[in-house]
Amino acid sequence: MTDINILRVKKWRMTGIFVVIIGLLYGSSVLTKFNLVEGIASIPGTFAWMVANLIPSAESLENLPRVLESLWETIILSVLVTTTAAIFALLFALMGAKTTQVNHTFGFIVRFIASVFRNIPVVAWALVLVISFGHNVITGYFALFFSTFGILVRMFIETIDETSSDGVEALTSTGASYFQMVFRGVIPDTLPQMLSWVFYMIETNIRSATLVGILTGTGIGFLFDMYYKRMDYGMLGLITIAIIIIVMAIEFSSNYVRRAIS
Template sequence: MNAKIDIINKKRIQLTLIFIVIILVVFGAKTLTEFSFADGIMSIPGTLMWMGANLIPNAEAMENFPKVLEKLWETIVLSVISTTTAGIAALFFALFGSKTTKVNQPLAIFSRFLASVFRNIPVVAWALVLVISFGHNVVTGYLALFFTTFGFLVRAFMETIDEASVDSVEALNATGATYFQMVFRGVIPDTLPQMMSWVFFMIDTNIRNATLVGLLTGTGIGYIFDLYYKRLDYPTIGLITVAIIVVVIAIELISNKVRRLIL
């Protein structure tokens, strides 16, 4: 009984210390940046009024709507292609890195290391590095999204395989099944719905990321957003913003519907 009380007290002390550290970090950052919470809150009404006066699409902005749709479609296609190809590549590395389906320990360690590297480098960093090598084009945007998605999906697929397919793998191994029989008859059928759910999640995420990547690589909706922003064409900026929001919401609704059907 006393041991449980000591554990509870230790957890309370740890949580209190963490809370104090967070408070100190917040106020330390506030002091260093000279940020004022009161000024930030007071500026909200003025910001909303400015947005209402400048970001409402007008007739001239609607004339640019075909261009916006063209670049928006390019962004959607880029996101879907980068996610699906990264998903296919991630499946193989996830099989090699999973504790359940690994071929050998060195390959499993390499797969996990590779996934960790690609996952922890932000998509913006990938875009900046790749722009130097490949220039401002679609290939740069594709690779930036591919690398980030690949790292995330390898990790997600490995965890899915480890959690969902242990019993079926053990049963197949007990019957003398080969590695490929174990993978295609035991692992894939059990984990495919959850893997597809992760793929749809990343398509939804990459629609957002592709907009930011486009600002850096000169592709997709990000490029046209940057173009009209530099012209100070705020009504068209508002039109682009609304178009992005509508597409993101639509993609999310579709992906949620598909995930519910396959799970």
């Protein structure tokens, strides 16, 4: 096949994909009765309403200590969940990664378990666990833990297989044992990338913990739900701004740590 024919095939393929996407967008808008033009036209009014109603008032700022206390509880929960999930995820990833797995069958089982945990939304975990544990912090912890564990196992497996394959081969050829290969080859090579994923999950879990807190009645999510039901938009704006500031601060800190260890 000549280069001209290859380019022609790619052009028609991209055209076909574009037509399919347009068709899906149109079909979705018809089924949901969504008008894109009206939606775009409503954006300025939406931002105007947010500026007029979600700006914290002086009365709202008096409740700032309570907001910070609930937000601190959410941060601690997110850090605790992520660190414990990362420890278990690392153990499972070593058994599931092709570079370090001991048994192919067991490696497949590990990847399957991680896939199940990862593909169940954290909200679904929270709803199921509320039935067993009730509305408390334990429910929120396990809901976030199961989802975080599944995601980190997948990320750690990919990191191990992509980053440490050459080092593992070199150590194996010199007669190194399995544990020597893991602690001298795999961990040092993959630690910076793994820490990046851990910091990313802390940021993600702070946002997810807000939603989980609405369902479990804990943390900043409970506070958000309470003021939402009261239609206290000033407090909702204060809580939202506090969450944004904390997430951005953690992101900047994680970026600094990643640069320092890389």
